[in-house]
Amino acid sequence: xxxxxxxxxxSAGPRRTVDVDxxxxxxADGAVLVDVRSSNExxxxxxxxxxxxxxxxxxxxxxxxxxxxxxxxxxxxxxxSAQAAAMLRxxxxxxxxxxGGMLAWQRAGERIVTxxxxxxxIA
Numbered sequence: 001x002x003x004x005x006x007x008x009x010x011s012a013g014p015r016r017t018v019d020v021d022x023x024x025x026x027x028a029d030g031a032v033l034v035d036v037r038s039s040n041e042x043x044x045x046x047x048x049x050x051x052x053x054x055x056x057x058x059x060x061x062x063x064x065x066x067x068x069x070x071x072x073x074x075x076x077x078x079x080x081s082a083q084a085a086a087m088l089r090x091x092x093x094x095x096x097x098x099x100g101g102m103l104a105w106q107r108a109g110e111r112i113v114t115x116x117x118x119x120x121x122i123a
Contacts, residue, residue, distance in 0.1 A: 016085070017099040020108040023072050026096070031070040036084045037102070041076060045112035045120020047105060055080050062091060074098040074105070076122065 018026065027033060027049060035046050036055040046052065053061050055075070065071060071093050073081035078101040085097040098105065102122045106112055114120040 016096045017078070017082075018072065018096040019099050020104055020110065022096070023098055023105075024110075026070055026072055029070070031072055032065060033072045033074060033098075034065065034084070034088075035074050035102070036081050037075050041123075043115060045106075045114060045122055046102070047074070048111050048113050048117075050074065055084055058084055058087060062088060062093070065093065067092060068094075071095045072098055075101050077101040077103055 023031075023033065033047055033050040035042060035050040035052050036058060037046075037052075038054055039052075042052045042054075051065075053064075065088070071085075071088055073084045073088065073095060074097075075081040075084070078097060078099060081101060082097045085095040088095045100107075102112070106122045112120040112122060
């Protein structure tokens with residue numbers, strides 16, 4: 001059973017989601033957080049450690065992500081990133097989707113920053 005399966009407490013199926021606490025643990029263990037929102041959404045605010053790959057660029061840029069390292073996808077509320085997770089999973093990545101997206105991240109009190117490190121927001 002891999003780390004994601006242990007965090008979820010079950011065998012991970014085709015639609016794996018993880019809550020903010022689970023994402024914290026995954027990131028502490030070396031996972032990569034991939035934000036698939038638009039550039040405008042990203043500029044307004046994102047998780048400090050996130051990698052930005054807009055959904056429309058994921059197909060051409062996924063090769064930049066490390067195979068064998070857990071990936072967590074995120075968008076505003078979780079729908080686009082669920083699609084991104086499915087795409088990455090079909091390409092051989094170990095992927096979870098942040099349940100509730102960046103809105104849940106913000107509600108949990110996690111930092112949201114802009115490109116210059118100042119406080120950002122998820123609109």
